[in-house]
Amino acid sequence: MMEIQKDNKFSRRKLLGGAATAAVVLVQTASGKAFQAGMTHKEIEDTTKIQGVLPGTLGTRSDFEKPVKAPSPTSSRTPLQDLYGTITPSDLHYERHHGGVPAIDPSKYELVIHGMVDKPMVFTLADLKRFPSVSRIAFLECSGNYRGANDGKIRPQDICGLTSQSEWTGVALSTLFREVGVSSKATWFLAEGGDAAVMTRSVPMTKGWKDAIIAYAQNGEAVRPEQGYPARLFLPGWEGNTSVKWIRRIEVSDQPYMTREETSKYTESVGPAKIRQFSFTMDTRSIITYPSYPASVEKGWIEIRGIAWSGRGKIVRVEVSTNAGKSWQLAALQDPVLDKSITAFRYLWNWDGEPTEIMSRAIDETGYVQPFLKQLLEARGGNMGYHFNPVTAWYLQKDGKVLFKAT
Amino acid sequence: MIKKLSVITVLFVSLASYRSYTDGWQERVSEGLVAKPDTLEWPKSFGFGRPATEKEIAAIDIDIRPDGKGLPAGQGNAVTGKAIYAAKCSACHGATGIEGPNDRLVVGDTSSVKSRRVKAIGNYWPYATTVFDYVRRAMPFNEPGSLTDEEVYSLTAYLLHANGLIDSKKVLNAKTLPQVDMPAKKYYVPDDREDGPVIR
Known part of the structure; x- marks a missing residue:
């Protein structure tokens, strides 16, 4: 390594003028390793004394930054505590699938729309991209997205990391409905994926006409395979499972199909004699992502940071308590505050070093207030399950350690 | 500005x-x-895409509605289904649909409220047609979509029988399957949450 470095000490004069082309080729190939990218941080004592890496075809994350999702056999969670702002890097977007990630050849991809329509049609990916396009920033969240831990040792990622946000681009489903001539008598449509689960969900036509997107892009590039490549349904503000990935077929109907995922799953027992079904909207929620387990803090100024979102509309207020819910203060909301989107909030606080609990609660434009866990349990007759969005507290110990606490 | x-x-x-x-x-x-x-x-139609033929729709239109629309020809019963279950399902769902390791399919008491915390077919699923639809599209997990329609009818019959919902000799077909009464159906209500300051 050191030898190559020596070879690499070109004079400025050599790099300019006629000899430059040959010299640059040398630098990029034979001795490419000598550049900072291939060196350990120990070897680079002073970055001002050695040339940096040449322009490349793909950007990379710093070697010092290693945010990772937390996978299980059925899902993988976004590291909320490691992120900034509101857009989830696409490779850190949460995953939930029921038959693995399929490898779909975009040149063979087709979306069929049939049922109660004038013209049953087949659209290729290229067809979808020719239609007028729409983009919107919105969160996506699995409705089974709450976990706690008795010992408090649980990260935001593990509590509610099945939440992510992207800018989605595609064709409005209403545009395709118009193209195929949907019957005015249609009330539901079935969305079906091309994965091994052949995932199906029934969706009311009203949502399809209102703001549904057949998305082929995410954060400026093609949708990632884990998120439905080459095209997926995206239903802003609704439980993630309804945004069927790898969408291959839409059947327009006048009744729901009562698929497995809308009967035996994604329904919740409420009290002794009620099973709630088609609970699409994601309730309003927030979580403090800093400070949170496993971080440690020192007494003095702390900027409490977190995220808030609502499937019902915009976040209008986030309140923060630094005394276990005895009193609440308004947090600052970071623009932009978008409909059905993750909104970042912050609250500057001077910690006196005494043990306390901090927590946040979100209020949306409909007046919904994020409930405490015990309120939710009471409202649902003691049942837990889907659509659990409780206030989440963090206990700050005297030694600065931060632990989760159920509310 | x-x-x-x-x-x-x-x-x-x-x-x-x-x-x-x-x-x-x-x-x-x-x-x-x-x-x-x-x-x-916007024009009335952009003219992108092509008409779908009946044949290509039929090839992928595999959904079954609760009223039985979509059910194919064929039939099966629990006796035949039991053998198929043992060979293709028991490794994940247990010898009798109770033992796991994956989702429990069978529950003894289909009427107990308490038992609904376990979401088995007999006490939680509201429609028998869903069993056919789901097994045919997604099972067995290691070989999804590999069962014949006759096999799916038989497996559905076995699972409904194991939950005490039909007789072991009952023949299931496109006509009889939608008629199977599911105890949990009466509990199902559409979403009753609403906007505003209500916790539900």
């Missing part, structure tokens, strides 16, 4: 849905900041 702010506003608005994007466009057009929405000049 005002112009700059308006440009920013337009930017944010354009990030919202297509519909809300087109709302209030007149104002912005009069400010000369954006083009009028192209929806005004």
Whole structure:
């Protein structure tokens, strides 16, 4: 390594003028390793004394930054505590699938729309991209997205990391409905994926006409395979499972199909004699992502940071308590505050070093207030399950350690 | 300055849905900041895509509705289904649908409220047609979509029988399957949550 470095000490004069082309080729190939990218941080004592890496075809994350999702056999969670702002890097977007990630050849991809329509049609990916396009920033969240831990040792990622946000681009489903001539008598449509689960969900036509997107892009590039490549349904503000990935077929109907995922799953027992079904909207929620387990803090100024979102509309207020819910203060909301989107909030606080609990609660434009866990349990007759969005507290110990606490 | 702010506003608005994007466009057009929405000049049809043939729709139209629409020809019963279950399902769902390791399918008492915390077919599933639809599209996990329609009818019969919902000799077909009474159906209610300060 050191030898190559020596070879690499070109004079400025050599790099300019006629000899430059040959010299640059040398630098990029034979001795490419000598550049900072291939060196350990120990070897680079002073970055001002050695040339940096040449322009490349793909950007990379710093070697010092290693945010990772937390996978299980059925899902993988976004590291909320490691992120900034509101857009989830696409490779850190949460995953939930029921038959693995399929490898779909975009040149063979087709979306069929049939049922109660004038013209049953087949659209290729290229067809979808020719239609007028729409983009919107919105969160996506699995409705089974709450976990706690008795010992408090649980990260935001593990509590509610099945939440992510992207800018989605595609064709409005209403545009395709118009193209195929949907019957005015249609009330539901079935969305079906091309994965091994052949995932199906029934969706009311009203949502399809209102703001549904057949998305082929995410954060400026093609949708990632884990998120439905080459095209997926995206239903802003609704439980993630309804945004069927790898969408291959839409059947327009006048009744729901009562698929497995809308009967035996994604329904919740409420009290002794009620099973709630088609609970699409994601309730309003927030979580403090800093400070949170496993971080440690020192007494003095702390900027409490977190995220808030609502499937019902915009976040209008986030309140923060630094005394276990005895009193609440308004947090600052970071623009932009978008409909059905993750909104970042912050609250500057001077910690006196005494043990306390901090927590946040979100209020949306409909007046919904994020409930405490015990309120939710009471409202649902003691049942837990889907659509659990409780206030989440963090206990700050005297030694600065931060632990989760159920509310 | 005002112009700059308006440009920013337009930017944010354009990030919202297509519909809300087109709302209030007149104002912005009069400010000369954006083009009028192209929806005004949309043709009746863009003509993209091609008509789907009946044959290609039939090849992938595998869904079953609760009223039985979509059920194929064929039939089966629990006795035949038991053998198929043992060979293709028991490794994941247990010898009798109770033992796991994966989802429990069978529950002894289908009427007990307490037992609904276990979401088995007999005490939680509201429609028998869903069993057929799901098994045919997604099972067995290691070989999804590999069962014949006859096998799926038989497996469905076995699972319904194991939950005490039909007789072991009952023949299931497109006509009889939608008629199977499911105890949990009466508990199902559509979403009753609403906007505003209500916790439900």
